[in-house]
Amino acid sequence: MQCGICAGSCPVSHEMDYTPRQLVRMVQLGLKKEVLNSNTIWICTTCFSCSVRCPRGIRPTELMETLRPIAIAEGVKNKNARFDEIFSGVVGKNGRASEFLLISKYSLKEPEMIKQLPFGFGLFKKGKLPLSVDKMEDTSELKAIFKLEENKEAEK
Protein backbone atom coordinates (compact mmCIF):
# COMPACT_ATOMS: atom_id res chain seq x y z
CA MET A 1 0.00 0.00 0.00
CA GLN A 2 3.03 2.28 0.61
CA CYS A 3 1.08 4.67 2.85
CA GLY A 4 4.28 5.61 4.72
CA ILE A 5 2.91 5.32 8.27
CA CYS A 6 5.89 3.09 9.09
CA ALA A 7 8.39 5.69 7.86
CA GLY A 8 6.52 8.49 9.61
CA SER A 9 6.45 6.52 12.88
CA CYS A 10 10.05 5.39 12.81
CA PRO A 11 12.21 7.31 15.32
CA VAL A 12 15.43 6.49 13.47
CA SER A 13 14.43 6.65 9.80
CA HIS A 14 16.59 9.77 9.34
CA GLU A 15 19.65 7.56 9.96
CA MET A 16 18.60 4.88 7.48
CA ASP A 17 19.66 4.39 3.86
CA TYR A 18 16.06 3.49 3.08
CA THR A 19 13.00 4.15 5.21
CA PRO A 20 10.97 1.14 6.36
CA ARG A 21 8.42 1.93 3.63
CA GLN A 22 11.12 1.89 0.96
CA LEU A 23 12.66 -1.29 2.33
CA VAL A 24 9.35 -3.16 2.23
CA ARG A 25 8.93 -2.12 -1.40
CA MET A 26 12.48 -3.17 -2.23
CA VAL A 27 11.78 -6.61 -0.74
CA GLN A 28 8.66 -6.85 -2.92
CA LEU A 29 10.77 -5.98 -5.95
CA GLY A 30 13.37 -8.62 -5.07
CA LEU A 31 16.25 -6.16 -4.64
CA LYS A 32 18.10 -8.63 -2.44
CA LYS A 33 21.59 -7.17 -2.70
CA GLU A 34 20.46 -3.61 -1.95
CA VAL A 35 18.24 -4.74 0.92
CA LEU A 36 20.90 -6.88 2.61
CA ASN A 37 23.58 -4.20 2.22
CA SER A 38 21.46 -1.35 3.50
CA ASN A 39 22.07 0.01 6.98
CA THR A 40 18.31 0.11 7.58
CA ILE A 41 18.09 -3.43 8.91
CA TRP A 42 20.81 -2.68 11.47
CA ILE A 43 19.70 0.80 12.47
CA CYS A 44 16.20 -0.45 13.34
CA THR A 45 15.80 -0.42 17.12
CA THR A 46 12.92 -2.93 17.01
CA CYS A 47 10.65 -0.45 18.76
CA PHE A 48 7.63 -1.96 16.95
CA SER A 49 6.03 1.44 16.18
CA CYS A 50 5.76 0.55 12.50
CA SER A 51 4.37 -2.95 13.05
CA VAL A 52 1.78 -1.72 15.55
CA ARG A 53 0.59 1.12 13.31
CA CYS A 54 0.58 -0.53 9.89
CA PRO A 55 -3.02 -0.49 8.57
CA ARG A 56 -2.31 -3.49 6.32
CA GLY A 57 -0.75 -5.75 8.93
CA ILE A 58 2.71 -5.62 7.38
CA ARG A 59 5.24 -6.18 10.14
CA PRO A 60 8.36 -4.21 9.24
CA THR A 61 9.96 -4.87 12.64
CA GLU A 62 9.80 -8.61 12.14
CA LEU A 63 11.00 -8.12 8.58
CA MET A 64 14.13 -6.31 9.85
CA GLU A 65 14.75 -9.06 12.40
CA THR A 66 14.44 -11.68 9.68
CA LEU A 67 16.77 -9.88 7.30
CA ARG A 68 19.68 -9.48 9.76
CA PRO A 69 20.57 -13.19 10.06
CA ILE A 70 20.09 -13.55 6.31
CA ALA A 71 22.60 -10.74 5.75
CA ILE A 72 25.06 -12.44 8.11
CA ALA A 73 24.56 -15.80 6.40
CA GLU A 74 25.14 -14.14 3.03
CA GLY A 75 28.44 -12.74 4.32
CA VAL A 76 27.47 -9.07 4.33
CA LYS A 77 30.25 -7.15 6.06
CA ASN A 78 29.41 -3.54 6.75
CA LYS A 79 30.07 -1.42 9.83
CA ASN A 80 26.61 -2.04 11.22
CA ALA A 81 27.00 -5.80 10.93
CA ARG A 82 30.41 -5.52 12.61
CA PHE A 83 28.97 -3.48 15.47
CA ASP A 84 26.22 -6.06 15.94
CA GLU A 85 28.81 -8.85 16.02
CA ILE A 86 30.95 -7.02 18.61
CA PHE A 87 27.93 -6.13 20.74
CA SER A 88 26.77 -9.77 20.77
CA GLY A 89 30.29 -10.89 21.67
CA VAL A 90 30.58 -8.48 24.62
CA VAL A 91 27.11 -9.30 25.97
CA GLY A 92 27.64 -13.02 25.40
CA LYS A 93 30.86 -12.96 27.42
CA ASN A 94 29.93 -10.64 30.27
CA GLY A 95 26.17 -10.73 30.38
CA ARG A 96 26.12 -6.95 30.14
CA ALA A 97 27.07 -4.34 27.61
CA SER A 98 30.21 -2.41 28.46
CA GLU A 99 30.47 0.90 26.63
CA PHE A 100 34.22 0.96 27.06
CA LEU A 101 34.69 -2.53 25.61
CA LEU A 102 32.23 -1.85 22.81
CA ILE A 103 33.89 1.40 21.80
CA SER A 104 37.44 0.06 22.03
CA LYS A 105 36.72 -3.15 20.10
CA TYR A 106 34.67 -1.32 17.48
CA SER A 107 37.35 1.35 17.08
CA LEU A 108 39.91 -1.33 16.22
CA LYS A 109 37.68 -2.46 13.34
CA GLU A 110 36.50 0.99 12.25
CA PRO A 111 39.42 3.43 12.03
CA GLU A 112 37.05 6.35 11.36
CA MET A 113 36.11 6.11 15.03
CA ILE A 114 39.29 8.05 15.76
CA LYS A 115 37.25 11.18 15.01
CA GLN A 116 35.16 10.39 18.09
CA LEU A 117 38.19 10.41 20.36
CA PRO A 118 37.64 13.95 21.78
CA PHE A 119 34.02 13.09 22.51
CA GLY A 120 35.02 9.82 24.22
CA PHE A 121 37.66 11.62 26.23
CA GLY A 122 35.09 14.19 27.35
CA LEU A 123 32.79 11.39 28.51
CA PHE A 124 35.66 9.71 30.32
CA LYS A 125 36.58 12.94 32.14
CA LYS A 126 33.00 13.28 33.36
CA GLY A 127 32.97 9.69 34.60
CA LYS A 128 30.49 8.62 31.94
CA LEU A 129 32.77 6.03 30.37
CA PRO A 130 33.96 3.72 33.15
CA LEU A 131 36.88 1.46 32.29
CA SER A 132 35.66 -1.27 34.60
CA VAL A 133 33.58 -4.01 32.99
CA ASP A 134 30.34 -4.82 34.72
CA LYS A 135 29.73 -8.59 34.65
CA MET A 136 26.88 -10.87 35.54
CA GLU A 137 27.74 -13.12 38.48
CA ASP A 138 26.68 -16.25 36.67
CA THR A 139 26.78 -16.26 32.87
CA SER A 140 26.27 -20.00 32.43
CA GLU A 141 22.63 -19.73 31.28
CA LEU A 142 23.49 -16.90 28.93
CA LYS A 143 26.38 -18.85 27.46
CA ALA A 144 24.03 -21.82 26.97
CA ILE A 145 21.67 -19.57 24.97
CA PHE A 146 24.52 -18.32 22.78
CA LYS A 147 25.75 -21.91 22.32
CA LEU A 148 22.27 -22.98 21.26
CA GLU A 149 22.24 -20.22 18.66
CA GLU A 150 25.70 -21.20 17.42
CA ASN A 151 24.59 -24.80 17.02
CA LYS A 152 21.49 -23.68 15.10
CA GLU A 153 23.68 -21.63 12.78
CA ALA A 154 26.07 -24.58 12.27
CA GLU A 155 23.16 -26.85 11.32
CA LYS A 156 22.04 -24.53 8.49
Ligand code: SF4
Ligand atom coordinates in the same frame (compact mmCIF):
# COMPACT_ATOMS: atom_id res chain seq x y z
S1 SF4 B 1 10.68 -1.14 14.54
FE1 SF4 B 1 12.49 -0.39 13.47
S2 SF4 B 1 11.76 0.23 11.45
FE2 SF4 B 1 9.97 0.05 12.79
S3 SF4 B 1 9.60 2.10 13.58
FE3 SF4 B 1 10.89 1.04 15.10
S4 SF4 B 1 13.01 1.49 14.53
FE4 SF4 B 1 11.73 2.06 12.77
